[in-house]
Amino acid sequence: MTDLYDLHARLVARLDTTEAIRAAFADHPRHRYVPDLIWPDANGLPLRRTADPERWVSCVYAFAPVTTQANDGGSGPVNTPSSSSSHPQVMADMIRAARVGPGDRVLEIGTGTGWNAAILSSLVGPTGSVTSVEIDPDVAAHARGRLDATGVRVVHDAETPEGGYDALIATCAVSRVPEEWIESVPVGAPIVVPWAPSSEHESTPVAALRVRDDGSACGAFVRDAVFMHDRTQRVSESPFPGIGAEPEYQRCLPATSDALIDDRLLTRLMLMLPGVRPGVGARPFEGDIGRIVHLGTADASWAYVWPDGTVTGGGERDLFGELAAAYDALTEAGRPPLEAFSLEVDPKNGVRRVRAPDLGVWEHR
Known part of the structure; x- marks a missing residue:
């Protein structure tokens, strides 16, 4: 027994x-x-x-x-x-x-x-x-x-x-830290919360925020995670990006889909690409089923990163260009860990800002 x-x-x-x-x-x-x-x-x-x-x-x-x-x-x-x-x-x-x-x-x-x-x-x-x-x-x-x-x-x-x-x-993960959460703890107290730009994001890294005297909160991400999203902040799930669309371009990224996934880069790239939803899926590839990284936006722009590093996509936003720029910046900086990124939130003013030293600042609207 x-x-x-x-x-x-x-x-x-x-x-x-x-x-x-x-x-x-x-x-x-x-x-x-x-x-x-x-x-x-x-x-x-x-x-x-x-x-x-x-x-x-x-x-x-x-x-x-x-x-x-x-x-x-x-x-x-x-x-x-x-x-x-x-x-x-x-x-x-x-x-x-x-x-x-x-x-x-x-x-x-x-x-x-x-x-x-x-x-x-x-x-x-x-x-x-x-x-x-x-x-x-x-x-x-x-x-x-x-x-x-x-x-x-x-x-x-x-x-x-x-x-x-x-x-x-x-x-539970949130995309907007509620003002009442910040008001429920004193200045300097911790709020430990899984966060993602929207409930459509699969990755929800955990941030350890500290409340500041101006009513905002900020702190570093402490680990990657996947949490269910707060039911009060769910949005209707968008269709899988690119379904039924003919690719408008085909380019090459210096990384394969498997490398992006296995090297755990997707969460950091998510933080560096406001308005872009990265995820992992499966598609037929060279007579088999391969893992792909898919990117989508609210305006239906899309891109797939394939197992050989090929990128196909379409739409108004050049998602290949944005992804390639973020990947290059991350690589040139020595691929700093997730813990090098921090989150700043100010519910009163709608601020959701991600920072990483030597990499940049990204506003998530």
């Missing part, structure tokens, strides 16, 4: 983090929080624990995210993940970036399974508090049941206590 607590101990041992965070994870075995119904393949069929207990356990204790809801709890022709138990290492990195410690009052946006909130409760201890906001009533009800003994409050809307929260951690 599988020893769930042994599996959890092995998961905790794999974390690259502080001893305090590792101990907090150890307090809360993951299987106590993940619901019985999960989606092993995020876009595939669900799995109920009673139907295949061993497979359920193997999914829960994989060092990976677990999809725990699809289609906002409804049904559809394709299962689109809408809630999950995040990757353990991503959770640990975000908690570390928030510098959560004993006595802190923490606001979490996106309760999900409740596992992250439970870990936070161990870190803040009896003199601190964790308030977690969950928009989905079914997800919230499940989490409340699992968090009963932790003291975590799961709410639909959070009131800001006097003096504000000491830290805010969002477990």
Whole structure:
């Protein structure tokens, strides 16, 4: 019989983090929080624990995210993940970036399974508090049941206590950091949030922002990640770029699609290309199926980077030229890591600005 607590101990041992965070994870075995119904393949069929207990356990204790809801709890022709138990290492990195410690009052946006909130409760201890906001009533009800003994409050809307929260951690991605989030923490306090220019972007790197006295917030990106987007900021998904369009040009990039993907350059290029949605797809290529990098814009301009470095595309914007310029600049600067990029947001003035030393400043409108 599988020893769930042994599996959890092995998961905790794999974390690259502080001893305090590792101990907090150890307090809360993951299987106590993940619901019985999960989606092993995020876009595939669900799995109920009673139907295949061993497979359920193997999914829960994989060092990976677990999809725990699809289609906002409804049904559809394709299962689109809408809630999950995040990757353990991503959770640990975000908690570390928030510098959560004993006595802190923490606001979490996106309760999900409740596992992250439970870990936070161990870190803040009896003199601190964790308030977690969950928009989905079914997800919230499940989490409340699992968090009963932790003291975590799961709410639909959070009131800001006097003096504000000491830290805010969002477990959903946003394109616009809400003004009320910034107002809920004092100057200098951290807001750790996955961010992307729009909900159509696949990559959602995590930024560790600090609130400034003018009501803005800024800080460096701390890691790459892929989070589900805040439901209140979703936009209708655009069609896959270039479908049915004849290429208007064919050029060559000094990098293949596989290199852009495997060298983890797409997130940095996304930050350097305002108004462009990069993504990864598959297309027939030389008698097989090849990975491509696709780029799209709101005005239907498009480009594909193919496995041999060929770029085809069309539309009003010269996406090849923009991509090539960004790639060359990144390469000439020695390919600085994601952590060299920072995000500045000012909700009152609509500012969403990305900076990277020796590379540039990009305004995301």
